[in-house]
Amino acid sequence: MKPRFIIIIAVFISLFALINYYIGWHIQLFLGSVFHIEQFTLFWVLFWLVVFSFLIGRLGSRYMPYWLSSLTKLVGAYWLAIMFFSFVLLPFIDLAAGGLLLFSVEPALTILILGSLLCLLVLLLMLRGSWNASHPIVRTYPITIPKGAGKLAKLRIAVASDLHLGTIVGNKKLQVLVDQINALEPDLILLPGDVIDDEIKPFIHHNMGDIMKQLKAPLGKYAVLGNHEYMGGHIQEFAEQMSASGIDLLMDRSVRIADSFYVIGRKDKAAEGLGPDGRMKLDALLADVDQSIPLILMDHQPHRLDLAEAAGVDVMLSGHTHRGQMMPNHFITRRLFELDWGYLKKGKLHAIVSSGYGTWGPPIRIGSRSEIIELVITFES
Structure with a gap:
């Protein structure tokens, strides 16, 4: 490892440990005051095991039985x-404690009053967040592209980004996704990256590919790579599974497709640092396409919308941000991306960023919802 990378990891782990010690x-x-322990x-032995269980389950998956690594990741x-939630709320609890004293x-x-209040607030947030993550909704975006698309007057596309299939998002939620998408009767299905959650092993172990085979669209099903596929490092095996x-x-x-429009898929931006061959410049990728017909681009991270607009792309579909997944993280994603969620018309470009279907880490969403995008395009030449 490079020294800089080691320093970054050391700082991150140190901050993570300090935050958890504070909690x-x-x-x-609370336990000492209320239960006189x-x-x-x-307590501290068990506490630190829980704190680092997600990391233990992730890094130790090669050496642990599958059930044990899955359990530790779920707990973590x-x-x-x-x-x-505790770290966000505790400073306010401490201020209130100072006021009461x-x-x-x-x-x-x-301690009894404020400790109980904190437990109640965290419990309510966990319950609401779990509901938001486990009850996906369909958001519909109707748009018009001023181009002809062969014999097509309209195109209905089902878009599902950031499935994060694996230990946390399993077969049950995948089946819900398949049923919801098929109910839309789309002409085309697009998956803009992070189909799996790092590791390919759970996808294979639980035969998730058999469920994905149930997806139906007469014009085809297409996916691109996200950063988590690169983090997992099994690109070829993932391609074979897809x-x-x-x-x-x-x-x-x-x-x-159907001599009417293009679907263009970019490697994720992570390929610039993690992929052996990097990724093509957008201009080079579009060099041989016929720009007189609609161009639909999948690029996992909503990076540089201006370049897509300048290159003549009509629709750009992305995910990655999860809209922060748990508020107030959405304030961070808003600062990082020109569009971190929703729809933006930039010149002739229609940009859509999904909050994603699955979750990374905890299956919890506050301030965001698990979603499927129904994109209805009308073509007007």
Whole structure:
């Protein structure tokens, strides 16, 4: 590893540990005050195991039984959500505690009231967040492209980004996705990246490809790579799985469909650092396409919309952001991307960024919803 990368990882782990110690100290204070516990050695051992269980399950998957690595990842995923909500709320709880102590409220009563309030708030956020993540909705975007598309007057596309299929998002939710998409009766199905959650092993282990074969669209099913496919490092095996599922994986490649429009798939931006061959410049990728007919581009990260607009792309479909997944993270994604969620007309470009169907880490969403995009395009020459 490069020294810079080692330093970044060390800083991240140190901050992660400090945040969790801050939370763990408050848990100890609450348990000690309410239940009069005096010995916390076992508590801290179990606490740190839970804190690092997601990392243990992810990094140890090669050496652990599948059921054990899956269980540790699941426990760790839920803890990440509890940690996040606790870290956001605890400063306000501490301020309230200071205020109550100024009014001479007994410390034990203060801890009981505010500790119980924090537990209730975190529980409510977890329940609501779980509901948001497990009840996907369909968002419809009707747009018009001032180009002819052969004999097509309209095109209905089902778009599902960021499935993150794996240990957390499993067969049950995948089947819901398939049923919802098929109910739309789309002409075309597009999957703009992060189909799997890092590892290919759970996808194969649970025969997820058999469920994906049920997707139906007369004009085809296409996908592109996301950053998580590159992080997992099994690109060739993933491509084979997609092909076996009847899905054409577009890696810096365009396809002319029904002699009416193009679907263009870019490798993810992560390929610039993680892929052996990088990724093509957009201009080079579009060099041989006929721009007199509509161009639909899938690029996992909504990066540089201006370049897509300047290159003559009509529709750009992305995901990646999850709209922050858990608020107030959406304030960060808004600063990082010109469009972090929803629809934007930029010149002649129609840009759509989905909050995604699956989740990364905890299966929790606050301030965002799991979604499928129904894109209805009208062509006018």
